[in-house]
Amino acid sequence: MPAYARYLAPxxxxxxxxxxLYKGLSINPRTIxxxxxxxxxxxxxxxxxxxxxxxxxxxxxxxxxxxxxxWATWCVACRQEHQNLVQLRKQGVRIYxxxxxxxxxxxxxxxxxxxxxxxxxxxxxDGRVGINWGVYGTPETFVIDKQxxxxxxxxxxxxxxxxxxxxxxxxxxxxxxx
Amino acid sequence: xxxELGHFALILALCLAVVQAIFPLIxxxxxxxxxxAMARPLAxxxxxxxxFAFAALVHAFLTDDFSVLYVAQxxxxxxxxxxxxSAVWGAHEGSLLLWAFILSIxxxxxxxxxxxxxxxxxxxxxxxxxxxxxxxxxFLLFTSNPFARIFPAPLQGAELNPLLQDxxxxxxxxxxxxxxxxxxxxxxxxxxALIGGKLDNAWARWSRPWTLVAWMFLGTGIVLGSWxxxxxxxxxxxxFWDPVENASFMPWLAGTALVHSLAVxxxxxxxxxxxxxxxxxxxxxxxxxxxxxxxxxxxxVHAFASxxxxxxxxxxxxxxxxxxSLLLYALRAPxxxxxxxxxxLSRETLLLGNNLILIVITALVxxxxxAPLIYDAFNWGKISVGFPWFSTMFITFTxxxxxxxxxxxxxxxxxxxxxxxxxxxxxxxxLSVAAAIVVALPFAADNxxxxxxxGLSVWLLTTLxxxxxxxxxxxxxxxxxxxxxxxxxxxxxxxxxxxxLGVAIFIIGxxxxxxxxxxxxxxxxxxxxxxxxxxxFRFDGVTPRQGPxxxxxxxxxxxxxxxxxxxxxxxxxxxxxxxxxxMTEAGIDVGLFRDIYVSLGEPLKGGDWALRLYYKPMVRWIxxxxxxxxxxxxxxxxxxxxxxxxxxxxxxxxxxxxxxxAGEQA
Numbered sequence: 001m002p003a004y005a006r007y008l009a010p011x012x013x014x015x016x017x018x019x020x021l022y023k024g025l026s027i028n029p030r031t032i033x034x035x036x037x038x039x040x041x042x043x044x045x046x047x048x049x050x051x052x053x054x055x056x057x058x059x060x061x062x063x064x065x066x067x068x069x070x071w072a073t074w075c076v077a078c079r080q081e082h083q084n085l086v087q088l089r090k091q092g093v094r095i096y097x098x099x100x101x102x103x104x105x106x107x108x109x110x111x112x113x114x115x116x117x118x119x120x121x122x123x124x125x126d127g128r129v130g131i132n133w134g135v136y137g138t139p140e141t142f143v144i145d146k147q148x149x150x151x152x153x154x155x156x157x158x159x160x161x162x163x164x165x166x167x168x169x170x171x172x173x174x175x176x177x178x
Numbered sequence: 179x180x181x182e183l184g185h186f187a188l189i190l191a192l193c194l195a196v197v198q199a200i201f202p203l204i205x206x207x208x209x210x211x212x213x214x215a216m217a218r219p220l221a222x223x224x225x226x227x228x229x230f231a232f233a234a235l236v237h238a239f240l241t242d243d244f245s246v247l248y249v250a251q252x253x254x255x256x257x258x259x260x261x262x263x264s265a266v267w268g269a270h271e272g273s274l275l276l277w278a279f280i281l282s283i284x285x286x287x288x289x290x291x292x293x294x295x296x297x298x299x300x301x302x303x304x305x306x307x308x309x310x311x312x313x314x315x316x317f318l319l320f321t322s323n324p325f326a327r328i329f330p331a332p333l334q335g336a337e338l339n340p341l342l343q344d345x346x347x348x349x350x351x352x353x354x355x356x357x358x359x360x361x362x363x364x365x366x367x368x369x370x371a372l373i374g375g376k377l378d379n380a381w382a383r384w385s386r387p388w389t390l391v392a393w394m395f396l397g398t399g400i401v402l403g404s405w406x407x408x409x410x411x412x413x414x415x416x417x418f419w420d421p422v423e424n425a426s427f428m429p430w431l432a433g434t435a436l437v438h439s440l441a442v443x444x445x446x447x448x449x450x451x452x453x454x455x456x457x458x459x460x461x462x463x464x465x466x467x468x469x470x471x472x473x474x475x476x477x478x479v480h481a482f483a484s485x486x487x488x489x490x491x492x493x494x495x496x497x498x499x500x501x502x503s504l505l506l507y508a509l510r511a512p513x514x515x516x517x518x519x520x521x522x523l524s525r526e527t528l529l530l531g532n533n534l535i536l537i538v539i540t541a542l543v544x545x546x547x548x549a550p551l552i553y554d555a556f557n558w559g560k561i562s563v564g565f566p567w568f569s570t571m572f573i574t575f576t577x578x579x580x581x582x583x584x585x586x587x588x589x590x591x592x593x594x595x596x597x598x599x600x601x602x603x604x605x606x607x608x609l610s611v612a613a614a615i616v617v618a619l620p621f622a623a624d625n626x627x628x629x630x631x632x633g634l635s636v637w638l639l640t641t642l643x644x645x646x647x648x649x650x651x652x653x654x655x656x657x658x659x660x661x662x663x664x665x666x667x668x669x670x671x672x673x674x675x676x677x678x679l680g681v682a683i684f685i686i687g688x689x690x691x692x693x694x695x696x697x698x699x700x701x702x703x704x705x706x707x708x709x710x711x712x713x714x715f716r717f718d719g720v721t722p723r724q725g726p727x728x729x730x731x732x733x734x735x736x737x738x739x740x741x742x743x744x745x746x747x748x749x750x751x752x753x754x755x756x757x758x759x760x761m762t763e764a765g766i767d768v769g770l771f772r773d774i775y776v777s778l779g780e781p782l783k784g785g786d787w788a789l790r791l792y793y794k795p796m797v798r799w800i801x802x803x804x805x806x807x808x809x810x811x812x813x814x815x816x817x818x819x820x821x822x823x824x825x826x827x828x829x830x831x832x833x834x835x836x837x838x839x840a841g842e843q844a
Contacts, residue, residue: 007511011504023555025489076336
């Protein structure tokens with residue numbers, strides 16, 4: 001045994017620690033499951049953003065695969081993902097918006113300026129519906145199946161990568177299911 | 179334009195770091211003076227570019243340039259100026275830039291204050307620091323560019339996390355980073371010595387003041403963080419064993435072991451392998467702290483920004499830096515000489531004992547911090563290691579450490595006669611046991627812990643007084659004290675004295691606040707009065723108040739005792755304009771012997787409010803003790819002996835090299 005063998009102990013201990021930390025990195029905090037996954041979407045009824053006299057509710061999601069995107073004009077990350085949502089809409093995905101703790105004029109101006117990917121927006125001024133849906137930051141995006149059951153929750157700004165590899169395949173799969 | 183210049187300055191700093199990491203080191207190995215001489219100018223150059231980059235980011239915040247993504251995420255036009263500046267290090271990218279900037283400050287400090295050291299040594303130290311700098315600057319540029327633009331620019335920024343809008347937290351990260359990064363100097367000295375194969379007393383003497391200063395900053399940073407948590411989190415706690423707190427506490431513990439071990443190596447030439455390993459460990463734990471905080475591996479209340487890709491980068495960086503340094507250690511350690519021997523009872527033994535205890539505590543803190551991760555990795559389920567586990571661990575090991583700590587300053591180097599030591603300690607032992615009994619007895623069983631803690635604190639205090647008395651007994655008066663203070667080794671001794679006194683005060687604070695604090699959660703209607711521990715609290719309702727960037731519900735509570743008004747407290751519940759989560763701001767009446775702490779809960783029906791009232795005895799002593807300990811470190815570092823050697827060396831030089839030195843300075 002060479003003379004330095006016993007002085008290798010700190011290095012070996014460190015390498016074991018690194019292996020642990022590496023393993024820790026692969027446990028992605030974004031995949032922490034929402035308790036709402038595979039549960040019916042929480043019931044809500046809110047005035048629409050553009051036409052406050054009309055209401056949006058779970059009934060609008062029935063029978064078709066739908067995305068619900070939680071956003072606000074004060075949210076910088078929402079601005080990042082907005083163009084990606086516009087792209088997603090062009091590919092024929094139904095997107096509803098939940099305009100979260102926002103002001104009507106600001107939200108309408110935002111949609112005029114950056115484009116409107118939403119079929120309609122529910123206006124959640126005091127954030128109560130957001131609480132029921134377990135929203136703890138914007139943006140968040142829920143994927144809801146034909147039966148109105150939440151199948152996926154995406155936390156943070158949607159990237160093009162996530163659209164290609166997560167959202168579109170899931171939407172396709174849910175559409176083919178009966 | 180200015181952000182782009184800042185970005186450009188970062189790139190140039192990285193280029194300089196690469197040159198600094200390679201050429202001075204090679205120059206020192208093949209003895210090429212022109213290459214070793216490059217180290218200092220390169221360090222100064224890096225500092226200039228990083229200072230520019232940092233100033234550019236500050237400028238972007240001050241001018242509310244929301245076209246910079248980082249500013250848009252953390253800045254806001256309505257924030258007070260001080261928080262616009264502190265927002266620079268309020269999130270991931272900016273705090274890394276601060277890290278790199280502070281590293282360059284330490285580099286120029288090393289470059290400027292090491293004129294008496296051999297050029298080869300300085301070149302190696304600065305080269306190692308250059309390597310660390312490469313890691314951080316590439317991390318910044320490749321994964322976390324603070325100058326990235328966003329288009330179109332938002333009209334208003336998202337604002338700094340309101341939790342961080344507090345004076346304590348504005349200065350806490352720079353202090354902490356000065357400490358974290360300062361440990362890189364001790365680390366670089368250790369690596370440089372390992373490369374040269376020469377670990378001697380001189381190496382320990384060079385490293386010691388740097389380590390002490392870094393340790394002082396680290397301690398101050400931790401104290402500030404604790405003070406912030408107490409003020410801002412609204413539940414009266416001062417330490418939570420949160421992963422991020424632990425991340426700063428572990429390097430401090432290792433640093434504490436290191437400053438003591440360095441003392442032994444400097445004075446007696448012993449413990450060399452151990453000291454060099456501690457120097458590597460202290461900085462490794464600083465880097466690990468950065469990894470834990472920034473990678474999102476551990477979920478924590480502090481995890482404001484976390485990203486797995488960034489985590490991967492830091493992990494690889496950790497592997498390279500720590501892995502290669504430990505490999506170098508393994509290769510060189512066998513050839514390090516053993517140094518001075520010592521008997522079973524000697525100051526060396528006591529210091530070694532305390533070193534081991536400190537490292538055991540560090541290891542246990544690391545284990546507790548990583549336990550959730552270990553469980554996850556092996557699929558054993560989810561656990562969280564909380565307060566009780568850490569407290570038990572701490573209470574088990576600290577008493578033994580305090581016992582050794584009291585005895586060590588009275589013990590001789592190399593050999594100590596047991597009987598003589600006992601005679602010196604007799605009085606201190608008697609007094610501390612008496613104090614323990616006096617505190618523990620009147621309240622019986624419940625106060626055993628308080629009795630032990632007070633006993634330990636008195637033990638520290640009396641042994642310190644004994645030691646000072648022995649030192650000064652042959653010369654009386656204040657003038658003798660002053661002469662002793664300014665003598666060689668004087669400040670080193672009094673630094674130790676004050677640092678240990680700080681620990682005694684800290685123990686008192688922790689014991690009293692944990693054993694005797696009183697908490698009442700109450701529902702109060704306006705004009706209602708409640709008495710807690712002799713203090714009468716009158717609730718005078720809640721009124722709205724408009725702050726610079728928030729609206730607050732501001733409560734008014736009159737506190738009186740024996741009919742005299744003690745304080746009027748205004749706890750607040752703030753809602754910041756850009757964030758919807760309300761923040762609590764406690765109302766605190768500060769006192770040396772007690773704090774009165776009121777925090778505002780939820781509004782209830784009919785104008786009633788839920789309130790939390792605290793009586794916290796001696797809580798200030800926790801931070802006072804912590805600050806004294808840090809101050810002790812600073813005092814030790816300023817000991818004239820570190821400068822005297824410098825003078826001796828300069829005057830000892832022959833004429834040509836003396837003129838060379840003068841030329842260098844010009």
